[in-house]
Amino acid sequence: KAGVTQTPRYLIKTRGQQVTLSCSPISGHRSVSWYQQTPGQGLQFLFEYFSETQRNKGNFPGRFSGRQFSNSRSEMNVSTLELGDSALYLCASSTVQGALGTDTQYFGPGTRLTVL
């Protein structure tokens, strides 16, 4: 079974621009979560989508948004980019709805975003 794929793998943008990142989950997985990884803040939860609905959200500004399509693929968008948005953005997928948080999440390789 193919793993979680993320595109593009690398992106360079300038301040003020917007960016869209894509994530294709493992076949059969219906939950997709997004995380931001930076040297200063570590790994932080952005949001989770299940059945095209946002189910959980982390503490990020409204410039960060996402969506999920009927085939479970997900995109996240960052508008009005800031220098501090430079990070590795990781996507993870899991199987069921996550009763009591027991699902195992499988991560993609990430998208490295650099904001100049």
Add this chain to the structure above:
Amino acid sequence: AQSVTQLDSHVSVSEGTPVLLRCNYSSSYSPSLFWYVQHPNKGLQLLLKYTSAATLVKGINGFEAEFKKSETSFHLTKPSAHMSDAAEYFCVVSGAAGNKLTFGGGTRVLVKP
């Protein structure tokens, strides 16, 4: 709310010696706990997972972890380190609802020949 503290930001071991990575957690319910590993410029790979079935959990590549509720700890061990174990390791707790993971700060492991 839950939190995770990894007690060592860096650990250096010699090849063939044991590895111990320490993790304490805080949670208001019975959590699911995970260890993930991240090699340079790679995504996160699951090493093992605790979900209350057994307190000693065996994972991939010879790693295991022991859940101790009284100490709120979930330390990761490996009896004999290999050069390929050089990576960053994350202790993770899962939220009560949905798939919101809370990560520890990570422990970077250096393996000396």
